[in-house]
Amino acid sequence: MAIQLATNELSSVNDVPFRNLLISNFATTQEVLNELLTYQGNINKQLSTLTTNINTSVDGKLTEQDSALADKLKAQSQDLTERISHVIMGTDTDSIHAVLNKMILDGELRGQRGDAGKDGRDGLDGESAYQIWLDAGNVGSKADYLASMASSASILQGKTLDIIGDSYVANNGQPVSQTWHYKVANQHSMEYNNYGINGNGLITTKATGTPVVNRVGDMDSSADYVIVVGGKNDYNQQLAITDFKDGLANLIQELVGRFVGKKICFFTPWSIAEPGTMNIPLSQYSQAIEDVCGAYSIPCFNSAKRSGILAYNGSFRAKYFQTSNDSSHLNDAGHNLFVNPATKFLESL
Structure with a gap:
């Protein structure tokens, strides 16, 4: 199952460049979520195959090993499900960091360059070392x-x-x-x-x-x-x-x-x-x-x-x-x- 984040609602944002930046950020998040879902789907497929093997096996030791592996795969699938939920809710810091790092590497978090400031006024010329020497009473x-x-x-x-x-x-x-x-x-x-x-x-x-x-x-x-x-x-x-x-x-x-x-x-x-x-x-x-x-x-x-x-x-x-x-x-x-x-x-x- 692929996730489609609702980014079209951002069309009401008046700042077009900022809106496009947000859409791009959501697209990156969506890409990471779908990668997690694909990984979870592969784990579930392995789990289904393993379960079938356990049910048809006559080797007690093999069944015990496969049972341990099945338990491990179930735990991984459950963990992925929780992470996906946390990402969607904005509470999975590890995944958020991964998304942010990818955005930084892709240059997507840089804002627009602001207007150049006005040049400052030139300072007054200081006295020469020779003049300071004279001012000190030398001749x-x-x-x-x-x-x-x-x-x-x-x-x-x-x-x-x-x-x-x-x-x-x-x-x-x-x-x-x-x-x-x-x-x-x-x-x-x-x-x-x-x-x-x-x-x-x-x-x-x-x-x-x-x-x-x-x-x-x-x-x-x-x-x-x-x-x-x-x-x-x-x-x-x-x-x-x-x-x-x-x-x-x-x-x-x-x-x-x-x-x-x-x-x-x-x-x-x-x-x-x-x-x-x-x-x-x-x-x-x-x-x-x-x-x-x-x-x-x-x-x-x-x-x-x-x-x-x-x-x-x-x-x-x-x-x-x-x-x-x-x-x-x-x-x-x-x-x-x-x-x-x-x-x-x-x-x-």
Whole structure:
């Protein structure tokens, strides 16, 4: 027996799409009910056949087994009858869930898309970070603002920096304000003391002026950071490496004694194209500085290995050095290249 649900009465519903949706839902429910009825009919057919076999059987054991199966089929048929009644009455939650799940899978429970809402009004533009900085009482250009943001979290901020050495420090007649060390100090509002002498050696007395090893006492002892840059003029004078190392050990002892607990570090010369007229290459002096610093636990930035300053390359020198034949003195653009590597190194001390 098939069930035909009364859905035609929904014709009185004025909302045509909604009416069609309800009819579709009832049709789905009807389909599930008829599937249950078909299953019940098959069970009843098996039950009838089994009953006939029981009545004609002469085997007592077979009759007992068939009787148990018959009881099971009767219970299933009765259960189906109750479920069908519950579905029709709307009280069989399992079947209702099955119907609903099928509707969801078929996309039949989605309602119509509503009308699009009106666009909201645009909000007012907020103040720029630069303007907020000015409103907080700061004074300066956008460049000043960016510099303050870059340096505000740095450990270097407001500290005192002493730097001593040769023309890498004094800048070979060009403004000291173009040097990387001056730029680092300026960006971080550091007090800056420059003790550079063009042509000066770290150890040798044959170069220009009193060597650095004998000038430590001239430096501001209150400095937080002490930078030593040199070695190129010791190389120019071909000072013996053993004498150079002995002098470096003395220099470090002088620095440690004057700047107790302060940040002391060395920077070596750039890597150059050797002219072929020197018995001892510049790389040996840079390595000697790194080795002696390591022996005394003093940080050293080996510029010959990790600076990114390619003094051995003619095209690089033409763009970033004071002249195309110069392999020691950076121009303003060249110094700018070294600001970030040097800053990160100093912040790591």
